[in-house]
Amino acid sequence: MFDNYPLILALLFFVAVIFLLLQIVSLKDRLQLVRQIDQKTKSLLAILSLKDLQSLSASAPLLQIFGISDEELKKHNFKEFIHPDDAKLLNTVITNSLGDEKKYAGKSIENLRIRLRDARYGWQWYELFGFFTSFRAKAIFCCSFFPINEQIRIHEELIEHKRLMNILLNNSW
Numbered sequence: 001m002f003d004n005y006p007l008i009l010a011l012l013f014f015v016a017v018i019f020l021l022l023q024i025v026s027l028k029d030r031l032q033l034v035r036q037i038d039q040k041t042k043s044l045l046a047i048l049s050l051k052d053l054q055s056l057s058a059s060a061p062l063l064q065i066f067g068i069s070d071e072e073l074k075k076h077n078f079k080e081f082i083h084p085d086d087a088k089l090l091n092t093v094i095t096n097s098l099g100d101e102k103k104y105a106g107k108s109i110e111n112l113r114i115r116l117r118d119a120r121y122g123w124q125w126y127e128l129f130g131f132f133t134s135f136r137a138k139a140i141f142c143c144s145f146f147p148i149n150e151q152i153r154i155h156e157e158l159i160e161h162k163r164l165m166n167i168l169l170n171n172s173w
Contacts, residue, residue, distance in 0.1 A: 043144055046078065050094070050132060050139035053078045062145065067119025083115035083123055090114060090128075094141070097132070104132035104139065113152075116145065125149045 045059040055078045063070060066081055079087045090112065097107055108131040115123040130143030 044126070044146070045142075045144050048078050048141045048143065050141045053090075053141070056140065065116065065118050065124075081117045083117075086114035104134055107132045109143070113148065125152045 042061055043059055044062040044065065045057075046055060046062055047057040048055055055073045055076065058066075058070060058073055063073060066073065068076075082090060093109055093112055097109055098104070108129070110129050112128040112130075114126060114128055116126050118124045125148050126145040127148050128143055128145055130141055132139065132141055134140065
């Protein structure tokens with residue numbers, strides 16, 4: 001019985017190696033899919049460390065808006081790309097959303113309007129949607145941004161037209 005022991009161990013080792021190689025191939029395929037989604041998406045996505053809002057990842061379109069590479073973004077705190085007034089607002093909303101709990105399941109932020117720095121146009125308005133989770137014992141904030149600059153501009157014009165209409169009506173009687 002002990003004569004076959006090295007052969008059985010070698011066979012188990014061989015099966016384990018084959019199993020691990022198959023998992024590696026599967027993981028490489030998944031990683032390739034994630035990279036392709038990141039490169040081909042038009043969405044503005046970012047994954048941030050919740051501890052300090054350090055950027056862990058950002059989609060290619062968001063990097064184009066900021067005018068920097070992914071490697072360069074990782075050297076900066078994401079707050080540098082958020083308008084200072086809105087960075088304070090974001091911190092407050094994150095704190096209020098999470099409360100004292102360290103559980104992130106079901107916690108999210110929706111419809112938060114903030115300004116992001118655009119390398120070509122300066123501060124531009126975006127609506128932020130995000131959720132909190134943990135990955136490898138690290139608290140992260142996954143967020144997406146939708147441009148609403150034109151919506152904000154039109155809204156401000158509408159307010160101005162209403163103001164002018166009120167002045168006209170008040171002076172016409």
